[in-house]
Amino acid sequence: MKTEPGTFRRLLLTGAAGALGRGLRVGLAAHCRVLRVSDIAPLGDAAANEEVQRCELDDRAAMHALLQDVDAVVHFGGVATEAAFDALLPANISGVFNLFEAARRQGVRRVVLASSNHAVGAYEQAQPLHALVPPRPDTLYGATKVWAETLAQLYWDRHGIETVSLRIGSATPEPQDRRALATWISPGDLLRLVLAALSAPAVGHRIVYGMSASARPIWDPAPGSAIGYQARDSSEPWRAAIEAADPEPDPMSPLLRWHGGDYMRLGPFD
Numbered sequence: 610m611k612t613e614p615g616t617f618r619r620l621l622l623t624g625a626a627g628a629l630g631r632g633l634r635v636g637l638a639a640h641c642r643v644l645r646v647s648d649i650a651p652l653g654d655a656a657a658n659e660e661v662q663r664c665e666l667d668d669r670a671a672m673h674a675l676l677q678d679v680d681a682v683v684h685f686g687g688v689a690t691e692a693a694f695d696a697l698l699p700a701n702i703s704g705v706f707n708l709f710e711a712a713r714r715q716g717v718r719r720v721v722l723a724s725s726n727h728a729v730g731a732y733e734q735a736q737p738l739h740a741l742v743p744p745r746p747d748t749l750y751g752a753t754k755v756w757a758e759t760l761a762q763l764y765w766d767r768h769g770i771e772t773v774s775l776r777i778g779s780a781t782p783e784p785q786d787r788r789a790l791a792t793w794i795s796p797g798d799l800l801r802l803v804l805a806a807l808s809a810p811a812v813g814h815r816i817v818y819g820m821s822a823s824a825r826p827i828w829d830p831a832p833g834s835a836i837g838y839q840a841r842d843s844s845e846p847w848r849a850a851i852e853a854a855d856p857e858p859d860p861m862s863p864l865l866r867w868h869g870g871d872y873m874r875l876g877p878f879d
């Protein structure tokens with residue numbers, strides 16, 4: 610994995626004001642000469658090797674300007690949970706189209722896409738998942754991630770733009786519940802995964818599950834290994850406390866039945 614300082618000339622990070630973007634903003638800065646950070650939310654002042662560019666993902670012209678002269682894009686902007694369709698549409702549907710279309714026009718060769726496990730959340734956990742299972746979203750939000758993965762495939766097949774679609778699990782500082790013992794990804798591992806996705810040679814379009822190590826994984830780690838990602842963190846130190854807090858879990862509860870957990874209960878919004 611190429612992680613030497615300044616490996617990339619200019620990287621773009623969208624969603625840089627978000628929960629995950631704030632951590633990646635710090636971590637990625639060491640690996641590029643210039644980090645262009647973007648969001649609609651306030652981003653603060655630019656650090657020494659940063660360019661700050663506010664941008665609405667739904668604004669096609671602004672997106673074309675945003676992707677000008679960048680080597681690769683780490684796309685973490687968007688609506689990050691279930692919502693009404695009209696709330697998802699600008700960022701997660703139009704915005705992702707604008708991103709790939711701008712990449713095509715600006716000659717950007719690599720995208721690292723924040724997809725989600727909710728693209729396949731309606732599978733039961735009794736069936737461990739590899740990356741090539743057909744999509745089976747648990748929500749409209751999950752369906753927007755299927756749309757994003759589909760566009761990534763299209764722009765590889767038609768325009769040679771490489772994308773690693775990261776089906777991120779539960780990206781929180783610590784695992785929160787029994788499901789997260791399998792789905793958690795630590796902040797450090799998320800950065801390592803993004804760097805691997807940026808640096809791996811000849812990825813085409815591929816889907817990689819994003820999780821730290823677990824004694825009982827439910828997602829195939831092989832696609833991550835294939836791009837050079839190795840988790841350094843594990844949920845196991847939290848297992849005893851999480852299991853003690855919920856000693857007799859119902860295996861048919863949404864949290865433990867479905868890959869997407871409680872997302873199977875979210876919506877509709879009428």
Ligand SMILES: NC(=O)c1ccc[n+]([C@@H]2O[C@H](COP(=O)([O-])OP(=O)(O)OC[C@H]3O[C@@H](n4cnc5c(N)ncnc54)[C@H](O)[C@@H]3O)[C@@H](O)[C@H]2O)c1
Pocket residue numbers: 623624625626627628629630648649650664665666667684685686687688689690699700704723724725726776777778779780781
């Ligand atoms: N946090 C997780 O556990 C998790 C799990 C799976 C996938 N993801 C994905 O990772 C990405 C980041 O998640 P997060 O937890 O940091 O979410 P977040 O909501 O904290 O950050 C998302 C950022 O996107 C920005 N944004 C939203 N709409 C926009 C628009 N129209 N134009 C420009 N910017 C816009 C927001 O201002 C926000 O700063 C999302 O794509 C999310 O779906 C997160």
